[in-house]
Amino acid sequence: EGGVALVKAGALTTCTHLPYAPFQAKDDTGKVVGFDVALVDLVAKKLGVTQEIVDTPFEGIKSGSDLNAGKCDIAAAGMTITDERKQVLDFSDPYFDATQALAVLTGTTVKTLDELAGKRVGVQGGTTGEDYIKTQVAEKSLDIEVVSYKDLAAQQQALATKQVDAAVNDLPVWNEYIKNNPGKVEVAAGFDTGEQYGFAVKKGNAELLKAVNESLAAARTDGTYDQIYATWIGA
Ligand code: ARG
Structure with a gap:
């Protein structure tokens, strides 16, 4: 997708802090799966790349330092949107209530x-x-x-x-x-x-944030969000 610069060619890199099931955790085969993973996969698909997950302590995620350092493009960690975090991160539209x-x-x-x-x-x-x-x-x-x-x-x-x-x-x-x-x-x-949980991007990365929000909105409209919700959260 033109306009969206990614830290690594061909990949949407996601910072998360494992384990946090049902949002992100390793399955029996060692693959990281979950509600957040499935939603970010949709963003990756929209961008024509594959999601690559980076497991890293929550502190560096919520403080914005990982995104600022280019460790990843997006943070998806069952992370609550807070005023304090909004100072250092740009959040997507809310995708989950907790x-x-x-x-x-x-x-x-x-x-x-x-x-x-x-x-x-x-x-x-x-x-x-x-x-x-x-x-x-x-x-x-x-x-x-x-x-x-x-x-x-x-x-x-x-x-x-x-x-x-x-x-x-x-x-x-x-x-x-x-x-x-x-x-x-x-x-x-x-x-x-x-x-409310939000995905986060580096402050000012409006192109990626737009793609994330469009992807979330489409998933809510076409039923994919509900399917993912049913799979990972339940009825
Ligand atoms: N929702 C809580 C918060 O934002 C906990 C998130 C912890 N996430 C994780 N992947 N370990 O502070």
């Missing part, structure tokens, strides 16, 4: 943050879930120790092995975890943070 959720091991009676006094809550470093909990703890002077993990896998592992008493992350990733690990974990509470 909230935060508190997960506990099945059988735990805790239902609120107040009941976690004296306990440990795991978060994923650099995420909106971490921000949400830290803000709650500060505002309500809660006696909760917030423990940050480098990625979702480490956070979920910490919950499963009782290094923390509860964990906060986006609701759809808990739903996916519960689907894949039946009976282990349950959602104790939801926090309606009204988040």
